[in-house]
Amino acid sequence: MTVIYADNNATTAIDPQVTEAMLPYLQDQYFNPSSMYEVARPVANAIEKARESVAHVLGGIEANQILFTSGATESNNAAIFGTAKANRSRNHIITTAVEHPAVLEVCREMERDGYEVTFLSVDRSGRLNMQEFVQALQPDTLMVTIMHGNNETGVIFPVDELARITKETDPAIIFHTDATQSVGKIPLDLTGAFRYVDMLSLSGHKLHGPKGVGALYVKRGTQWRPFIIGGHQENGRRGGTYNVASIVGLGSACDLAREHRDDEKRIAALRDRLEAGILDRVPQVEVNGQDAPRLPNTLNVACHYVEGEGILYQLSALGICASSGSACTSGSLDPSHVLKTMELPFTAIHGSIRFSLSRYTTDAEVDAIIDAFPKVIANLRKMSPYWDTKTNQPR
Amino acid sequence: MSWEYSEKTTQLFMDAVHGKPGTHLGEIEDPDGFGEHGSIACGDAMRFTFRVEKDYEDPLKDVIVEARYMTFGCTSAIAASEALCRLIEEGRYSPIEALKITNESIVDYLEGLPEQKIHCSVMGAEALEAAVFNWAQKRGVDLEELGIDLVSEDEEEGRIVCKCFTLSEPYLRRKIQELNLRTIAEVTHATKAGGACMSCHQAPGGIQDLLDEVWGRKPATVKQVAEEPQPREPEPTNGSGLSSYQLMKKVEQCIEDYIRPQLQSDGGDIEIVDIKDSLVYCKLSGACAGCAHAGQTMKLMVERTLKDLVDERIRVIGV
Numbered sequence: 039m040t041v042i043y044a045d046n047n048a049t050t051a052i053d054p055q056v057t058e059a060m061l062p063y064l065q066d067q068y069f070n071p072s073s074m075y076e077v078a079r080p081v082a083n084a085i086e087k088a089r090e091s092v093a094h095v096l097g098g099i100e101a102n103q104i105l106f107t108s109g110a111t112e113s114n115n116a117a118i119f120g121t122a123k124a125n126r127s128r129n130h131i132i133t134t135a136v137e138h139p140a141v142l143e144v145c146r147e148m149e150r151d152g153y154e155v156t157f158l159s160v161d162r163s164g165r166l167n168m169q170e171f172v173q174a175l176q177p178d179t180l181m182v183t184i185m186h187g188n189n190e191t192g193v194i195f196p197v198d199e200l201a202r203i204t205k206e207t208d209p210a211i212i213f214h215t216d217a218t219q220s221v222g223k224i225p226l227d228l229t230g231a232f233r234y235v236d237m238l239s240l241s242g243h244k245l246h247g248p249k250g251v252g253a254l255y256v257k258r259g260t261q262w263r264p265f266i267i268g269g270h271q272e273n274g275r276r277g278g279t280y281n282v283a284s285i286v287g288l289g290s291a292c293d294l295a296r297e298h299r300d301d302e303k304r305i306a307a308l309r310d311r312l313e314a315g316i317l318d319r320v321p322q323v324e325v326n327g328q329d330a331p332r333l334p335n336t337l338n339v340a341c342h343y344v345e346g347e348g349i350l351y352q353l354s355a356l357g358i359c360a361s362s363g364s365a366c367t368s369g370s371l372d373p374s375h376v377l378k379t380m381e382l383p384f385t386a387i388h389g390s391i392r393f394s395l396s397r398y399t400t401d402a403e404v405d406a407i408i409d410a411f412p413k414v415i416a417n418l419r420k421m422s423p424y425w426d427t428k429t430n431q432p433r
Numbered sequence: 434m435s436w437e438y439s440e441k442t443t444q445l446f447m448d449a450v451h452g453k454p455g456t457h458l459g460e461i462e463d464p465d466g467f468g469e470h471g472s473i474a475c476g477d478a479m480r481f482t483f484r485v486e487k488d489y490e491d492p493l494k495d496v497i498v499e500a501r502y503m504t505f506g507c508t509s510a511i512a513a514s515e516a517l518c519r520l521i522e523e524g525r526y527s528p529i530e531a532l533k534i535t536n537e538s539i540v541d542y543l544e545g546l547p548e549q550k551i552h553c554s555v556m557g558a559e560a561l562e563a564a565v566f567n568w569a570q571k572r573g574v575d576l577e578e579l580g581i582d583l584v585s586e587d588e589e590e591g592r593i594v595c596k597c598f599t600l601s602e603p604y605l606r607r608k609i610q611e612l613n614l615r616t617i618a619e620v621t622h623a624t625k626a627g628g629a630c631m632s633c634h635q636a637p638g639g640i641q642d643l644l645d646e647v648w649g650r651k652p653a654t655v656k657q658v659a660e661e662p663q664p665r666e667p668e669p670t671n672g673s674g675l676s677s678y679q680l681m682k683k684v685e686q687c688i689e690d691y692i693r694p695q696l697q698s699d700g701g702d703i704e705i706v707d708i709k710d711s712l713v714y715c716k717l718s719g720a721c722a723g724c725a726h727a728g729q730t731m732k733l734m735v736e737r738t739l740k741d742l743v744d745e746r747i748r749v750i751g752v
Contacts, residue, residue: 170750172707199752206750207712334725345476347507352442354448364476365506372597372629373476384474417450419509421458423480424473425504 042403046135046244047189047336047394048361051285053246059290060248063283072271085280088289092253095292097227105141105254105276108284110218111140113239113254114183116265116276117214118144121181121237122153123263125212128180128281133196134158134166135379136337139187142215142375145183153180161328164193164380171200172207181212187220190363190376190392191327192336194220201234212236212260217245218252222295223333224302228255236260242284246396247291251284252373268417301397306334308395313337320415321430326377326390335395336404338363340377340386343416343432349391352414358407363390383433385424438508440543445512457518459501465571466497466528468563470556475625477506477553477600479514481560483521485568495532497521502560502749509546510553515530516542517557528565529579534558536612536623539647551622556610563580594639602643609647617641633730681708683743688715692738696730703735711746713739727751735745 043051069078071085072364088103093101103113118131118141133145137412140202149155156174158166166184175182182204186197201213205396214237224247226232236371238255256262256275269277322342346364353360363374364387372378373387382390393407419425426433438446449456464482471478480503490492499595500518504511516539521531536554540546542713546554569576576582591601605626614620621628633639649740675683688703696703701721715735718725724730728751736749 146731168716169706172752175709203714203750203752206748207709343473343505345506345510346509348450351446351508355447372604388473388476420452421449421503422505423469424505425459 042356042358042406044393044395044399044403044407045359045361046396046399047192047392049243049249050246050396051398052243052248053291053294055294056247056287056290060283060287063286067282071282082290083280084286085282087294088285091289091292091382092200092240095295096255097229097232099228099255100258102256102273103258105256105272106280106288107252107254107276108250108281109243109252110138110239110241111214111252112266113241113242113252114138114140114214114216115144115258116254117239117262118148118181118183119239120211120262121214121260122148124261125180125210127133128178128210130154130156130179131313132156132158132171132174132179132182132184134160135182136160136164136188136190136376137183137188138216138218141183141185141209158184160193160379162380162382164188164191164327164376166195166200166202166328168199172203172261175204175207177208179208181210183214183216185219186215186217186226187223187333187336188327189219189378191330191338191380192219192333192376192394194224194332195329197235198231201232201236205234210261214238214260217335221245222292223335236264237262242291243292245295248284248287251281251288253288265341299351299417304397305397306393308399308401309335309337309393311405312393312395312407313339315404316411319408319412322432323415324386326382336392337394337401338390338392340382341389341391341415342383342385342421344389344415346389346391349414350417351390352417353391353410355411356414358410361392361394363387363392376429437547438512439546441510441542441544442512442546445515445543446508449511449515457501457515457522458503460503461499461501464563464564465495466568468560468565468567468587470559471506472599473505477504477510477561479504479506479510479556481514481517481557482563483528483564492574493527493529495527495568496506496525497528498525506553506556507550509550510556511544512543513539513546513553513557516554521561523653528568529581531561532565532581534561548622552625555608555623587619594643595624595626595628595633600626600627601605602638605640605643606647606678609643615644615648617644639667651747654746677710680710680744684708684713684739684747687739687742688735690734691742695734701730706752711744711748713747713749714752715749 067081069081071082089101089104092104093099131145131148131153144342145155158170160166184195184200187194197215204211204213213235215235216239218241221240236257240253241252264275267277271277316339324340326338326340348360350362363377377390420427424433461482461484465485466483468481482501483497484499486497486498500521502514504514520534520542536558539554539557590601593599594602594605607701608624612623614623617634620626620640627633635641675736691705701719704716705716706716721727731749731751
């Protein structure tokens with residue numbers, strides 16, 4: 039069975055050129071880049087080249103502000119815990135209620151540690167209320183950590199504006215953004231519109247790089263203390279032997295992301311066609327985040343009166359990979375915290391499906407999803423006590 | 434997380450979805466027994482109906498010959514519904530005999546269910562009980578006289594313990610006993626109670642307390658003492674001797690009297706988003722909103738005017 043992969047916000051296919059770039063470092067280039075001998079030098083150079091590549095995809099900032107980590111989760115942990123450690127006189131954190139757990143759970147942990155945390159809400163389309171944000175800024179605000187693109191809905195927060203307002207209010211407040219879903223997908227220039235951002239997290243495997251590697255941008259001069267210590271690597275800012283092959287892979291993935299910059303439009307067109315196709319063929323469906331700016335690759339649809347796991351299961355049987363915010367797929371009994379915060383009607387919150395595309399997604403694949411999806415929904419509605427198949431309407 | 438369903442479970446689900454012969458999707462018109470359980474807000478719900486071959490002398494000898502379901506829910510909820518109908522039809526049970534089918538029978542029929550999906554089988558058993566209760570009412574059978582302690586869900590009112598799934602104390606107490614649930618996790622897996630916000634786990638009268646009441650209390654645990662909230666510092670006044678409130682009023686007045694009229698004469702407008710001491714957050718609207726010079730207007734016009742007329746320390750931030 040051919041696989042149609044439409045779950046690129048979960049992870050992406052590794053680009054063959056990335057694999058190729060990594061291979062030497064899994065073979066004879068095994069030297070520790072921190073070693074003094076001559077043969078280790080090319081390995082050390084490869085790390086610095088990868089650092090330049092990451093710096094480049096973020097708008098050509100100076101590369102020594104990039105630290106390599108084990109992924110965005112570590113980057114987010116390091117950003118928040120490390121900022122708190124370096125600024126002990128401040129006690130307040132601003133974030134949103136729709137962050138990825140790698141930020142949300144860390145903020146909850148901070149709350150348990152005695153910090154005051156403001157979890158900003160969003161409207162029905164997933165947008166922040168700017169007035170609520172401004173009002174949340176306090177004299178003892180330590181940091182603001184707000185994601186760029188939402189992993190579930192693709193809704194983009196105006197991080198450039200939020201960072202500017204934060205720093206104009208009080209330059210001592212540290213602004214961090216989790217840009218895991220947006221790096222490589224939409225323009226993000228840390229020397230331009232995003233120059234007020236102090237810290238930024240990104241991950242390799244969301245942009246066709248390897249898993250287990252990410253980066254944290256820490257703007258020079260930011261009051262921040264290292265989170266993982268125990269070595270002189272990264273100038274003491276992140277201990278641990280360099281994960282050479284993966285770091286090289288991340289660098290290569292960033293180079294390729296820049297080369298493929300123009301794919302954004304093609305991916306957006308595919309997504310728009312998928313969206314229109316589904317809205318056209320399935321009654322009682324709405325797009326989550328409809329009125330907000332969204333990542334070009336993400337489509338999150340709420341199907342009323344059906345449950346997401348049954349949708350995924352049938353799609354999976356057809357070789358289509360997607361995700362759901364339903365309770366049954368979350369591991370807990372609670373549906374997605376993002377959709378709950380958006381106050382999705384209870385008839386739809388369990389029936390939300392996310393399709394996330396990539397530069398590898400083809401027209402034929404989108405056609406196949408448009409073809410399969412209405413049947414899958416109809417099958418489940420036929421069974422639902424809340425749906426009348428005769429009229430094709432809710433009861 | 435991939436699915437850890439048995440082959441039987443996935444088979445029943447796929448057969449049901451594709452409406453294969455022998456599956457039980459549907460609703461019997463004028464059923465002899467009708468029962469519902471769950472709700473759409475909780476993520477699964479089932480409507481169960483059956484038809485009996487009536488025994489005109491003794492309703493207790495009625496035999497269930499047809500069972501149907503409509504289910505909103507995940508893969509295992511649908512498979513459990515299908516399993517329930519098959520078990521009943523295969524057994525040719527009387528409604529009273531059908532009560533022998535418990536959630537465990539359904540789990541066995543499905544060749545096992547993942548722990549966190551046990552509530553799907555419980556839903557089937559609950560809907561069956563409700564339908565038998567409904568049949569007894571219609572056929573004038575006195576269940577209590579038969580020594581059957583069946584409570585219709587409507588009657589099971591009481592204090593709500595789990596607010597997320599609207600589960601009452603009598604219901605949970607009964608389930609804890611019937612299903613021999615010993616831990617909070619087991620209660621959640623079987624009934625969903627405490628599976629969402631989790632605040633009822635250790636709340637007074639919450640799930641742990643119910644478990645303790647039913648099974649006896651565990652050794653005393655150390656109670657945590659809530660921290661006293663820190664008193665807020667008094668609001669600082671600023672150098673000009675104006676209180677924050679007075680400053681805010683002056684800013685508002687100045688914008689109203691001088692700034693807004695100027696902007697309006699150019700087809701624009703201004704909205705105050707917030708004022709924090711000497712920081713004034715504004716949003717330009719109308720013709721000014723998309724204007725390339727909006728940033729300059731803020732600094733050179735709005736901020737300058739406020740500095741000159743209200744307080745030199747004022748800074749304006751565009752939102």
